[in-house]
Amino acid sequence: MTPQAIKVACSNCNLRELCMPMDLSVGDLGRLDELVATRRKIRRGAPLFSNGERFTALYAIRTGFFKTCIATEDGRDQVTGFQMAGEIIGLDGIVGDHHTCDAVALEDAEVCVLPFDRIEELSREVPALQSHVHKIMSREIVREHGVMLLLGSMRAEERLATFLLNLVQRLHARGFSQSELVLRMTREEIGSYLGLKLETVSRAFSKFAEEGLVEVKQRHVRILDTDALRAVVAPHEAGAALKRCA
């Protein structure tokens, strides 16, 4: 393969509306192409970056699916997120110049490499990009607040229902089905993310299947009753609404 054989360009990337600012003049849009240095392919199971590695760039996922996780010396391990096409990964490395977590591809993947010094340079000149970078980081903070709510106050089935609804919603935003999905991760990885053991995740899946909310065949999941899944998450919703009206 010749180096730089394919022209790397955000301006005609079909994922642009997912990872880039929308309201750009044609001129600024062209400048964005300076952002992407190269692309990089990552095989399933391989790390995009690892804890301790020097931080140099953010990554925009073009294809594939990642998990990020942190590990402590005493063997604890926590999946902190799952990322898919159009999402930005690597923000953890900015503060200390080194990555503080591992990003691992859960299927063969390709990312755009966005050198961070170039991001900072360009966002000084293009306010829309600057604002976009801030929003991306803020969005991650808000997402993590949601995970804290999940981990801190939900029971097992509520957590799994929330997780499934979130996944399917993000997939739907990318043109996939609203009701069908293929899990890219194991029960153990789901469990780690949700603060549960893999057996508990499995049992919750079985319970949902029993009740007719979903159909589960290994990693293939079909959501049969979205509203019922939502009701699992917020069982008191109706009551609370009533109370507010009273």
Added chain:
Amino acid sequence: MTPQAIKVACSNCNLRELCMPMDLSVGDLGRLDELVATRRKIRRGAPLFSNGERFTALYAIRTGFFKTCIATEDGRDQVTGFQMAGEIIGLDGIVGDHHTCDAVALEDAEVCVLPFDRIEELSREVPALQSHVHKIMSREIVREHGVMLLLGSMRAEERLATFLLNLVQRLHARGFSQSELVLRMTREEIGSYLGLKLETVSRAFSKFAEEGLVEVKQRHVRILDTDALRAVVAPHEAGAALKRCA
């Protein structure tokens, strides 16, 4: 009180090294004073901002102590953090132009109001400030990863020990004791942050006191054995270290 009676200035603020970039030329340092529009006092129990409120500014805490929390329609509630002098609050509002959580003063407090459009403007001109803003947001993301680890993989006593060690370490960085602290929040608020019920928090405190790790009198806590507290968090540390050497 005359408006603007006191000259608001970062350049001679004793908290500067906590909330501002360190490596500034004298000229740039002066420019930072443009950042702070006003100061604002918040009484204990009053909100600095609330969920749904329009986002206009970040806040640098000068004095006092805050909690941030999110609430859902169905009555769930999660404390997402406790913030003290020198820390920046309000990052959640950037992404959607509205705040997504409540920030409540747990004691009488004063903050510097940093209008966000001014932050963006100035950080386009002062790279050190730009970098600093990025680092502050990244630090918050990394902090929340730590909370996810805590909520997802630690048991009650490990969570409380982690919490105490983190609090006392931050207080020490501000010139307070390494071993003594006064909690500004209730057991219920601690519990909400740690994903536990207040009774569980209380029991964990009692257990620590029984074992001679801490002395607890209501909200006054004295840490008697820091190493033992650390061992509560990472009980396998020693074993793991041995294994690494073997």
Added chain:
DNA sequence: CGGGGGGTTGATATTTTTCAAGTGTAGTGG
């Protein structure tokens, strides 16, 4: 000095984990 919110403690209930056994299933090599 009385009231009330915050805190502690005990007994019981519930949820989740742990341990253990067994069942697919996808990939591999004979």
Added chain:
DNA sequence: CCACTACACTTGAAAAATATCAACCCCCCG
């Protein structure tokens, strides 16, 4: 092509952790 193996997943029973319910205490403050 089929058997085999490794890994992921499921399920059950018992154990552990935490929540819930309830009673009580203790201050701190007005």
